[in-house]
Amino acid sequence: MASIRLEGINKTFGKNKALRNVNFQVEDGEFFCILGPPGAGKTTTLRIIIGLETPDEGKVYIDDEIVNSVHPSKRDLAMIFQNLALYPDKTIFENIASPLKRLKLDEQEINSKVVEVAKQLRIDWMLKKKPAQLSGGERQRVAIGRAIVRQPSAYLMDEPLSNLDSLLRLEMRLTLKELQTSLKETFIYATHDQVEALSMADRIAILDKGVLQQIGLPGEVYRYPENSLVATVLGNPSMNFIACRIKENKDKVCLIHEAFSAISDKDALSTDVLSSLNTGKDLMLGVRPEDITISLQKPTEPSVMGEIYVTEPLGNKTIVDVKLGEEIIKVIDGPSFKGEPAQTIWIRMNEAKLHLFETKSRKCVYHASEDYPVRIDG
Amino acid sequence: MATITLDKLTKRFGKQTAVKDLTLKIDENEFVALLGPSGCGKTTTMNMISGILKPDMGKVYFDEREMNDVPAGKRGVGFVFQNYAVFTHMTVYNNIACGLKVQKFPASDIDAEVIKAAKLLRIDHVLNTNAERLSINDMQKVALARTLVTKPEILLLDEPLSNLDAALRNIMRAELKRLHLELGQTTVYVTHDQVEAMSLADRIAVMNFAVLQQFDTPYEVYRRPKNLFVANFIGSPTMNFLKGTYRDGKIDLADFDQGIIPIPDTCRTPLEKKLKNEEVVLGIRPEHLKLDHTDGVRKSSLKANVVNLEPLGSETIVYLRPQGGVDNIIKSMMHSDYVANLNEVKTIGFNEEDLYIFDQGSGDLVFTF
Numbered sequence: 001m002a003s004i005r006l007e008g009i010n011k012t013f014g015k016n017k018a019l020r021n022v023n024f025q026v027e028d029g030e031f032f033c034i035l036g037p038p039g040a041g042k043t044t045t046l047r048i049i050i051g052l053e054t055p056d057e058g059k060v061y062i063d064d065e066i067v068n069s070v071h072p073s074k075r076d077l078a079m080i081f082q083n084l085a086l087y088p089d090k091t092i093f094e095n096i097a098s099p100l101k102r103l104k105l106d107e108q109e110i111n112s113k114v115v116e117v118a119k120q121l122r123i124d125w126m127l128k129k130k131p132a133q134l135s136g137g138e139r140q141r142v143a144i145g146r147a148i149v150r151q152p153s154a155y156l157m158d159e160p161l162s163n164l165d166s167l168l169r170l171e172m173r174l175t176l177k178e179l180q181t182s183l184k185e186t187f188i189y190a191t192h193d194q195v196e197a198l199s200m201a202d203r204i205a206i207l208d209k210g211v212l213q214q215i216g217l218p219g220e221v222y223r224y225p226e227n228s229l230v231a232t233v234l235g236n237p238s239m240n241f242i243a244c245r246i247k248e249n250k251d252k253v254c255l256i257h258e259a260f261s262a263i264s265d266k267d268a269l270s271t272d273v274l275s276s277l278n279t280g281k282d283l284m285l286g287v288r289p290e291d292i293t294i295s296l297q298k299p300t301e302p303s304v305m306g307e308i309y310v311t312e313p314l315g316n317k318t319i320v321d322v323k324l325g326e327e328i329i330k331v332i333d334g335p336s337f338k339g340e341p342a343q344t345i346w347i348r349m350n351e352a353k354l355h356l357f358e359t360k361s362r363k364c365v366y367h368a369s370e371d372y373p374v375r376i377d378g
Numbered sequence: 379m380a381t382i383t384l385d386k387l388t389k390r391f392g393k394q395t396a397v398k399d400l401t402l403k404i405d406e407n408e409f410v411a412l413l414g415p416s417g418c419g420k421t422t423t424m425n426m427i428s429g430i431l432k433p434d435m436g437k438v439y440f441d442e443r444e445m446n447d448v449p450a451g452k453r454g455v456g457f458v459f460q461n462y463a464v465f466t467h468m469t470v471y472n473n474i475a476c477g478l479k480v481q482k483f484p485a486s487d488i489d490a491e492v493i494k495a496a497k498l499l500r501i502d503h504v505l506n507t508n509a510e511r512l513s514i515n516d517m518q519k520v521a522l523a524r525t526l527v528t529k530p531e532i533l534l535l536d537e538p539l540s541n542l543d544a545a546l547r548n549i550m551r552a553e554l555k556r557l558h559l560e561l562g563q564t565t566v567y568v569t570h571d572q573v574e575a576m577s578l579a580d581r582i583a584v585m586n587f588a589v590l591q592q593f594d595t596p597y598e599v600y601r602r603p604k605n606l607f608v609a610n611f612i613g614s615p616t617m618n619f620l621k622g623t624y625r626d627g628k629i630d631l632a633d634f635d636q637g638i639i640p641i642p643d644t645c646r647t648p649l650e651k652k653l654k655n656e657e658v659v660l661g662i663r664p665e666h667l668k669l670d671h672t673d674g675v676r677k678s679s680l681k682a683n684v685v686n687l688e689p690l691g692s693e694t695i696v697y698l699r700p701q702g703g704v705d706n707i708i709k710s711m712m713h714s715d716y717v718a719n720l721n722e723v724k725t726i727g728f729n730e731e732d733l734y735i736f737d738q739g740s741g742d743l744v745f746t747f
Binding site: 037122165166167170171173174177178194195198199200218219222232234235236237238288289290309310312313314315316319321328330332341 | 415543544545548549551552555556559573576577578596597600601610612613614615616663665685686688689690691692695697705707709711714
C-alpha cells in the first residue's frame, strides 16, 4: 500500500525534453492511468517512479518520503512490461515463485502463496505447464502473478496488453480491474489506448509531449476536456472540430460557419471567450459524433444542412461522414441508417454538449450545459 | 476496370499451407476486403493477385485473361503498402509524378494528372513542399496519389492505415471510401481490422488458417455469420457464446441455473432438421443483450450478476457472471448513462431474431429465427 507523488519532474534526453514539470499524486489503492500517444513520456514517467531513471529536476515521493536517492530494489514497487520475460525452461509454478525464492522464504510458504495468487488469476490448473504451452493471455497472467506474489506496495504497468489480440485485451481488462479491486493496491498504468484508460482507471492523466494536459475521473475528462488534445485522445471516433469566425451582436456572441451560425448569451461565456472576441481570434466548435443526430428530411426544429460524404456501416452502428461546407464531420447513427453519398441531409447538434476551443492555444474556453446551451441555426 | 477471378488457388511454404483451395470472384469496380488474423493467408492471396507470388495450384484471371505467367510489372495493378515508400528528398509533386515520368508521359499530361490526383486527395496545397516535412497522414496520401495517377485497373492495398494513429485512421478511412466511390477501381484491401473491412468494403472475404470462411457483404457477415469464427471475428465487443443442449423444443444453457430457452413450436421442425446433434452454442451480440426492458425486449429466465462496468464515453459495457456459471463472463452494451451496482442481479432480455444457434462440433451456424 502506497501513495506516490511526483513534484516538478523534468527529464531531458539529449535535446529531447521527455518530461516538463510533471506533477501528480496517486492515492493509496488508486487505479491511475497515464494516457498518451507514443513518445508522450509515459514510460519515462514510470521509469522515474521505479528508479530506473533519475529526474533532472523534481522529487519522487512514496508515502511522503522522498525516494530520489533510493535504489530501485529498495522502493518496493513491481513493474509489468509489454514484453513479458518469463523463464521458458521453468514451469509456471517456478516462474511465479521466483521472486519468493530470492527472498529465501521456506518451501511451504512459497507453495501456499503461489497457489493463492494462481487461484486469484485463474491459472492454478496450469502450474505444471511451461510458458510455451500457454496462450498469450495466460502468459500475461503469469507475469502479473509473478509481480503480485511478493506483495509490493504498488504496481507499475507499461502497456501490458498491447501485444495481445483484441479478444484477449477485453478479457484482461476485466481481469486487471477485478484484481485491483480485490488487492486494493496502487496501480499506475501507462497506455496509448483510450478504451483501456476509460474502462479501468479511477483517474486518468493525459500526457502529451512530456506535458501533463489534464487529470480527472474518466467521465470528467471525457465530458469536460480542458483542451482539444484531450478531446481528441478520448473517444472513437474522436470529437469533431469545426472552425468558426466569431462576431459580437449586442448581448449575444455569434460563431459563423459557412453552413450555420451558433449563438450564445454573452453572460454565459467566460472572459476568455470575450477576450477572443476583442482580439479577433478564431474559435473551433467541438462536438462529439454521438451528440449529433441526422435527419433525411428537413426537421421542423432548427437544423444544419449538409451532404453525406460516405457512410461506414459497422454492424452495431453506422458512422456517417457529413460534409458541412468544406469540412467533414463524423456522426454516429444507428445500424440501419439509410442514406447515400451526395444526398442532402440535416443535422442537429446536442446544444448542451457543445464545446468552444481557441484555435491557436487549443484551450477549451467554454463547455455548454443544459442551462447555458450554444444555440445552432442553419 | 477489370474483374478478378481466383480459381482454386493453393500456395504452400514448405510444409505450411498458406492458402488452401481459394475461389473468389471479384466484380468490376468492387471493393473487397481480405480480412483475418495474422497468418490467415490474406497477404499471400494479395501477392498472388499482384504476381509477386505464383500459386502452386489454381489460376488467377483478370477479366477473361489468365495471369499466372504474366510478371508483376506487366499486370497493371497499383500497390500501396503499410510502409509507404515516399521519397523524402523530393517534393510532393515530384513524388506523385515519378510513376508517370518513368512511363515517359508528356510534361503537360503529367502536370494535369498530378494536380487532379492531389486535389482529389486534398494535398494540392502541399505540392511544392518537401515530402519529409509532411505529416504521416499526408505521406500516406502521397503514396496513394502516386499510385492513382498511373491509372491502374486494379488497386491493391495492404494494411495502408495500420501505421496511422486512431484519429487519422478514422479520417483516412472515410477518404479512401470516398475515393473509391469517385474512381471506382476494382480494389482489394488486406486488413486484420474488422472495423476497416466493415466500413470500407462492398464485400468481405473472411479467412482463417488459409481457408476462406465466408464471402459476403458487411451486413451479411455481421448479421448472418456462417460459423463461430466469423461470428467471433466480426463485431466489437465480440459476440457472447453460451454452450447448451437442445432437447424437446428447449435449449438448456450450461452456464445458468435457470438456463432454459424455449424454442417456439413453429421453429422446432426447421431447427431439428438442421441440427446434427444436441450440443449447441447460443450466440448473442452484446448490443442485443439487454438489461433494461424498455423497448419491447423480451425477458428471459436468465439471471446474471454485474461484475464490472466499463464507461467508454459514448457507451457502457456491462460485464456479467451467469448465475450458476463458473468462468463464463457475458457482455452487454448499454447506453452511456446506464448505471448498475457491482453484484446486482440482472434479468437478461433479448429478441429471438438476435439469437444465433451454432453446432458445437462443427462450429457452423445452423439456425437463426
